[in-house]
Amino acid sequence: MTFKQLEYALAITKYGSLSQAAENLYISQPTLSEAIQNLEDELGFQIFLRHHSGMALTPEGETFVADAQAVIEQVAYMERRYTAHQGKKHHFSVSSTHFYFTESAFARxxxxxDGQYMLRHLDSRxxxxxxxxxxGISEIGVLSYTEENRMHTLRKLKSSNLEYTILRTLQPSAFFSSSHPLAKRKSLKLEDLRPYPCSTFYQGPATSRYFEEELCQLPEWDKEFVLQDNGAITFFLLGTDCFSIxxxxxxxxxxxxxxxxxxITDIPPSTIFWIKRKNHVLSELAERFLTLCAEELSMGIPQ
Incomplete structure (x- = not known):
């Protein structure tokens, strides 16, 4: 069994087709087919079922490919860790729902x-x-769940083969300009916000309410802004008397x-957490980013 054979098996799993996998691996289809057949002969079981429409994993193949993925990720981690002195370019990508603290941690x-790097922060739904x-577009993700959507969220994580770690449980708050009429209050109830426009993030045309990122389901609101990103929300908070939660x-x-x-005292607490692929070993940059997120959460909550 070779490392290259593991990569070949993962490529076929990804593309579901011998020809497409061979094309993306830049090898011939017969070469790929022979390598997988030799691997299956060595293992003593079939990794893939062959169909006219493509290739699918057998039950034994699913277990094997999961282990192969873990091996390849571990090798990649060791390469990042022990060859950094050779001047390789640092890569790190994180996806997050719209949190100020992740953007601040990312900037820090x-x-x-030092040296070369490519960092990517994706504000996403x-x-x-x-x-x-x-x-694999992002190494980790940062998001939240409420008591209402907790079970749906955790079920989705499990079915997607993702692991999660809680960062903090927080009381949702209203964000607005420091010149807003309510800015001097120590706490609020939803009814206190009723006279003012509400700003929310666009969730797409067919998103289940269980997968919306808003920390509470507002009742029908008279005045609303629906915006795409943190920059737009910030502009509206500073330029109008609107609020966001x-x-x-x-x-x-x-x-x-x-x-x-x-x-806002009459909204249940929400939980912020981060996710990664199961068995994925975090890079040093990911670990550093999560440390910075924890610091931002501790320092950024008004006392």
Missing amino acids: LSKDL KLDVLNEVVS GSGVVPASIRPLGICAIP
Whole structure:
């Protein structure tokens, strides 16, 4: 059994087709077919079922491919860790729903790096965060669940072969400008916000309410803005008397802009957590980023 054969098996699993896998591996189809057949002969069981429409994993193949994925990720981790002195370019990607604290942690991460790097922070909707981690577009994802959607979220994580770790449980807060009429309040109830426009993030045309990122289901609201990203929300918070509901974490990096957060006491707490693929070994950059996220969560909550 060779490392190359493991890579071949994973490629066929990914593309579901011998020809497409061979094309993406830049080898001939007969070469790939022979390598997989030799591997199956050595193992003593079939990894794939061959169909006219493509190739599918056998039950034994599913277990084998999961182990192969773990081996390849471990080798990649060791290469990153022990060949860094050779001047390789650092790569790290994270997907997150719309949190100020992840953006602040990401900016701080970049200041710690020397040499070459490619860092990517994707502001995404909740289901997109899950899919981007599953597909490997991002190494980790940061998102949240409420008591209402907790079971649906955890069930989705399990079916997607993702692991999660809780960062913190927080009381949702209203974000608005420090010049807002409610900015001096110590706490709020939803009815206190009723006279003001509400800003929410666009969730797509057919997103189940269990996978929306909003931390509470607002009752029918008279005035609403539906926006795409944190930058747009921030602009509207500073330029109007609108509010948005979020984690309540205000990083030091955005406080000078005049953004504040006031807890809403009649909304249940929400839980912020991060995810990764099962058996994936985190890179040093991912571990550093998560440490910075924990710091931002601790420092960014108004006392």
